[in-house]
């Protein structure tokens with residue numbers, strides 16, 4: 001299909017701040033337009049996975065990003081191909097769901113949602129109902145996120161709003177604040193979508209873009225708009241948050257790479273895309289693999305990977321079929337390193353971040369094994385990991401600024417070419433990261449003093 005036949009003008013350009021690209025509004029990047037696909041509940045049927053792969057190959061440059069919100073991005077789309085891509089994926093049931101600039105996908109659920117034997121509520125049903133309720137809230141900021149967790153007492157991901165199963169029955173609704181999660185209300189599971197709609201409507205009225213920016217007074221006002229027949233409680237200190245059982249963490253929303261038996265009836269195979277990227281061909285191969293193992297769907301994971309739920313008799317030992325394209329084991333050193341697209345794909349980058357991150361991962365292996373984290377960022381924007389890491393390398397004019405224990409926007413201790421970075425990372429296992437990257441320190445090695453390059 002010729003893309004030019006379907007060409008039409010872009011919709012009115014949204015404000016760049018907080019803009020989330022969809023199929024109708026792809027975002028310009030260094031390697032063309034980026035179109036984000038928001039699979040309902042983060043689940044692709046095998047047919048949909050093949051449609052995404054086909055779209056990336058025919059209308060993009062064949063490269064895909066997996067996001068921390070379990071969405072998938074097609075890179076290298078052009079003005080000539082973007083409408084044909086949207087047509088293909090809308091036909092596959094993956095089209096945009098709203099045109100008012102609000103979130104295309106409001107909820108985040110565990111990749112095991114609906115199959116996890118520890119869940120005590122209907123997570124997929126609740127998430128669908130909250131999605132429908134959210135469509136009726138005009139003006140919702142595009143990045144608004146509601147996480148739904150079905151295991152009582154489980155760790156929760158970061159999100160504007162949290163809906164979680166309570167050990168004593170029903171669900172709790174909490175919101176993010178500057179000081180952590182704040183439980184607002186407990187209600188019956190069936191009431192949660194309406195309560196969430198009231199909460200989101202009140203949030204829109206504050207004019208804030210993120211729930212954690214809402215002031216204490218605004219938070220009390222939020223609680224007051226909730227239906228009077230539910231118990232409204234506002235906690236503002238950490239002691240109360242702990243008592244209410246809300247905690248932050250990565251699992252089970254982000255299962256680490258590997259194979260695990262979840263229940264007698266199924267296995268979970270979690271795969272991670274190295275640095276959050278894979279190719280259309282790799283996604284096609286994964287769909288073939290899933291089909292051979294009788295999996296009916298491919299679930300996206302906030303760990304920037306995929307999850308397959310497999311029957312107990314599936315020949316799951318053949319992981320070598322996938323290891324060329326995906327991380328299949330929890331001890332893979334690339335898991336300790338985050339990296340953005342960088343140069344040449346992103347115009348803001350001056351360093352080949354993905355290639356450099358792969359080299360860094362090898363020398364970083366001993367530190368990663370001790371739980372240390374690294375981030376290779378093409379510039380100070382820090383798309384792959386806005387927060388701090390044990391070592392953050394920030395590209396600038398072909399060099400890397402090394403930030404120890406900080407975020408991409410922090411002041412680097414020193415600027416170095418990648419070769420010198422790798423040399424110092426190699427020493428850091430012995431002397432520590434801060435000493436290895438000190439601009440003028442002298443390091444003792446084998447009885448000799450030497451100044452780092």
Ligand code: SF4
Pocket residue numbers: 340341342343346347348349350377378379380381382383384
């Ligand atoms: S961090 Fe900078 S270089 Fe990397 S993808 Fe974002 S804007 Fe591009």
